[in-house]
Amino acid sequence: MAKYRGGRSSKSDKRKAQPGGFKAGLWLWAKRIVVGGIFIAILGGIGVFTSVYFAAQSMPSFTSLKQSQNGQTILVRARDGSEIVELGPSYGQWVDARDIPQVMKDAMVSVEDHRFYSHFGVDPVGLARAVYNATLEDRQVSATSTISQQLARNIFLNSNRTLDRKLREAVLAMALEWNFSKDQILELYLNKVYFGGGAYGIDSASRKFFSHAANELSLEEAAIIAGLVKAPSRYSPTADIDAAVSRANVVIGQMVRYGDLDPAVARQVDVDAVNLREDMGQNSIRYFTDWALPQLDLLLPNSVGFEPIEVWTTIDVGMQRAATTAVQSNVPDEAQGAMVSLDRDGAVLALVGGTDYVTSNYNRATDALRQPGSSFKLFVYLAALEAGYTPDDRVQDVPVTINGWSPRNSGGNYAGEIDVRTAFAYSKNSVAAQLGNEVGFSNVASMARRFGITSQISTYPSMVLGSSEVRLIDMARAFAAVSAGGQSVEPYGIVKVTTADGEEIYRHQQARSYRLVPDYVAAGITDLLQTAVATGTGRAAQIGRPVAGKTGTTNTNRDGYFVGFSSGITTGVWMGRDDNERVAGLQGGTAPARAFAAFMRYAVRDRPEEEFDTDLQLPQWQLEPDDEFYMGEEDDYYYYIDDQGNLVEPGRTRSPRDDGFDVEGEGSNVRRDPLDPRGLENSNQRPGTVSPDSNQQKPPPAASDDFLERATGQDVPGDQPRQRQSSDDLLTERRY
Structure with a gap:
């Protein structure tokens, strides 16, 4: 019995001791967790301390951190020195x-x-x-x-x-x-x-x-x-x-x-x-900066690096606003518009590449290739005037077919016999086609290239109506050269570049100006352009002072053009759709001309009114068709043009192809004397047709090298023969 009681007593003791043992176990595990946590915290602290220590040891100095600024800040200033936009990361002082x-x-x-x-x-x-x-x-x-x-x-x-x-x-x-x-x-x-x-x-x-x-x-x-x-x-x-x-x-x-x-x-x-700084021209001004600032890669020395610079430009803030408003207010619905305005020295005063830069940053003023329509006739009539025509000469506005191509006048009406001035003012397609055929379509292309057109120009007969695509800024440049009396004009947008401290690192040097056409040709085309605005298709461009310009409308109203000048400012306007779809009612003489007028009224308001020089002081070879003209006096402004539109070196033996119409019927490549009894006016030949006797017409010999240098403003090697250039060479010869 005792043994039994003892056994029961032992079990009871174990049951009584069990709670105390459980608590001891919990305490033991708690101690382990705490100790483990402390140990892990110590290890973590050591790890963090080590990481911070090494990070601190390898960290750049305070001075180095102050100078760690990446990227270049470009502050763009207008022509009056005011700030118009700041590009790139700006760190200030x-x-x-x-x-x-x-x-x-x-x-x-x-x-x-x-x-x-x-x-x-x-x-x-x-x-x-x-x-x-x-x-x-x-x-x-x-x-x-x-x-x-x-x-x-x-x-x-x-x-x-x-x-x-x-x-x-x-x-x-x-x-x-x-x-x-x-x-x-x-x-x-x-x-x-x-x-x-x-x-x-x-x-x-x-x-x-x-x-x-x-x-x-x-x-x-x-x-x-x-x-x-x-x-x-x-x-x-x-x-x-x-x-x-x-x-x-x-x-x-x-x-x-x-x-x-x-x-x-x-x-x-x-x-x-709080007075906030006015954010001027942040939208449309970007079209200009997108065109001008990439030129810094060529203008600035490599030593500039990433230091902040200030770019002083030609942009007039007021004119930029006026140009933007003029385009946006006149452009047809769902269409785009562009405008570029040049001062007489080529300075870009305003440049708008679209209706809204935020919506589309594509620059239609400098990058878009679009057909200029009849505004391209500028080069047709320049070639005709250089070839001997005058604004008062009589031409036939009649149906004509050239190499299977039959151009039609707008409205299908023909006026019969009219003068050159009227034909240009009312943009007669028939007359332009005949003139282009007579002087040579390649010569028209050469004239366009001479005046700064950088895009590809075809020599198909339809090119006289503006079928070749061009850039708006190139057309403005060409008209600016006419405004300058036939002297070349080079557009530019950057006047100077300085460091943030004011040190000048670049200044614009005016490009050498050279004569593109004689004075009388420039005066003659100005006469035609002025008439086009006064009484012709460009009447909507009138601003209450002398204006010269030309409209342009392409087939089915896809493009509308107006380019003109007044008081030393030349402005070109284009309107159309980016997808080249038809724009209802769009003509160069409507919305583009109205946008031109709206802008130019503001642009010339502080400039004195200038009358155009349209007095044609014709050279002797046009006034007196005597033997001296055919003997080739060196004082005469004359040089041969080959079928690619290039000057032919003096003394070169000319081929039968040079002496008359070429095999494609483009027309004679020499000047026509309107009073020459062998000319068209005194023959039974109608302009725009090929005479079977044309190969018998003998033009005068070319001028000397000295005269060519004076006439064109370009150096001509004296002893070395000049290399002939292909049209591809001419296409790539001048890029800017």
């Missing part, structure tokens, strides 16, 4: 900590990291609160980065939202705190953080939005800038002033909340009263 207004420091710290002065790069309190809130709300942890973390990310990392990047950001933030003081970190941050619109740093932002340096920032302006960091594009004052003001008021409230601003002062703050 570096502002030392002692020069940063205290309101700027307080505003930034209050809204971005109010415990900045108490943490060690990472804010444990803020992180714990973020984790707690995320646990309650069942969403992802999204703690706001400290100023030190933001600086580390801006300098060393990207913006990827990954755990690895966040860990490295934290380590680098603590390394920054290890190496630099709080004032140095804040100085780096305020000079490098992005504020939108390409502006990095408070000085760049201050100049962009308020037109003054950062050390002059007011409380209201500092609040606006501080509010941009969270979302630069959303709160930009140039994009949404209401959103910017609302965000700035939040910043003011944060400053009051954390003791950086007296509530009484805050009640007097009026953010709405």
